[in-house]
Amino acid sequence: TDEWQALRQKYGVSVEGEDVPPMCFTFREMKFPKPIRTALKEMKVKLPTPIQMQGLPVALKGRDLIGIASTGSGKTLAFLLPLIMMAWEAERKLPLIPGEGPLGLIICPSRELAKQIYDNMECFVKHIQNYDGTVIRGILAIGGVSIREQLETMCQGVHVCVATPGRLHDLLKRKKLHLESCRFVCLDEADRLIDLGFEEDIRGIFDFFVSQRQSLMFSATMPKKIQSFARTALVNPILVNVGRAG
Ligand code: ADP
Ligand code: MG
Numbered sequence: 001t002d003e004w005q006a007l008r009q010k011y012g013v014s015v016e017g018e019d020v021p022p023m024c025f026t027f028r029e030m031k032f033p034k035p036i037r038t039a040l041k042e043m044k045v046k047l048p049t050p051i052q053m054q055g056l057p058v059a060l061k062g063r064d065l066i067g068i069a070s071t072g073s074g075k076t077l078a079f080l081l082p083l084i085m086m087a088w089e090a091e092r093k094l095p096l097i098p099g100e101g102p103l104g105l106i107i108c109p110s111r112e113l114a115k116q117i118y119d120n121m122e123c124f125v126k127h128i129q130n131y132d133g134t135v136i137r138g139i140l141a142i143g144g145v146s147i148r149e150q151l152e153t154m155c156q157g158v159h160v161c162v163a164t165p166g167r168l169h170d171l172l173k174r175k176k177l178h179l180e181s182c183r184f185v186c187l188d189e190a191d192r193l194i195d196l197g198f199e200e201d202i203r204g205i206f207d208f209f210v211s212q213r214q215s216l217m218f219s220a221t222m223p224k225k226i227q228s229f230a231r232t233a234l235v236n237p238i239l240v241n242v243g244r245a246g
Contacts, residue, residue: 051075
C-alpha cells in the first residue's frame with residue numbers, strides 16, 4: 001500500500017516481486033529468541049539496517065531473495081540469521097545423524113570473507129548452546145585449510161558449510177561432501193563471485209542439489225550476468241534493493 005511505499009522510500013528500500021512481506025523495524029518485531037538477541041547485543045547491533053529490515057522478513061518466510069545493498073550495509077546478518085534459525089529449529093526437532101548435512105550452504109568469493117562469516121556464526125552458535133544446549137556445527141570449506149578436521153566434523157553431522165567455490169566444487173566432485181539434505185543456499189558477494197570467474201563452478205555446485213531449497217543472493221551491484229543467473233537459479237524471488245532508485 002501507499003503507507004508501506006512511503007516507509008520503504010524513507011529508508012531507500014525498493015522491492016520487486018509477489019507478496020512482499022512488510023518491513024520490520026526492530027529485531028524484537030522479527031521475533032528472534034533470547035540467545036539471538038543476546039548475541040546481537042554482544043556484536044553491538046541494536047537496530048536493523050534497511051537491508052535487514054526488509055531482507056530478514058523475506059528470508060524468514062522462506063522466500064528466495066536477491067539483496068542488493070552497498071558494502072558495509074549489514075548484508076551478512078540478512079542471510080546468517082535465517083540460516084541459524086533454520087538450523088536451530090531443525091536440530092531441535094530431529095538431531096542430525098552422523099554424516100548428515102550440511103543443511104545450509106554459504107558460498108563466498110574469498111577465504112577471508114568465509115572466515116569472517118564463520119566467526120560471525122560462531123557467536124550465535126555459542127549463545128544458542130548456552131541457552132538450550134543445542135549444538136549447531138559448521139565447517140569451513142576453503143582452500144588452504146586442511147580438510148581432515150572438517151571431515152571429522154562432517155562425520156558428526158554438520159548444519160552449516162561456509163565455502164569458497166573452488167574447494168566446494170572439488171569436495172562435491174570427490175564425494176567428500178554431499179548436498180542431499182541441503183535446503184538453504186546463499187551466494188554472498190555474487191557480483192565478485194561472477195567477476196572472479198566462479199560462475200561455472202557455481203552452476204556445477206547447483207547441479208548437486210537434489211531437494212527443494214531456499215536460495216538467496218547478495219551483492220553490492222546487479223550486473224546483467226547476475227540477473228540472468230538469478231532467473232535460472234531462484235524461484236519466484238523477491239528483489240530488495242537499498243539506496244538506489246528502484
Ligand atoms: P556487508 O556484507 O553489507 O558489506 P556486513 O554484514 O559485513 O556488511 O556488516 C558491516 C559491519 O556492520 C559489520 O561490522 C557488522 O557487524 C556491522 N553491522 C551489521 N548489521 C548491523 C546493525 N544492524 N547495526 C550495527 N552494526 C551492524
Ligand atoms: Mg558482505
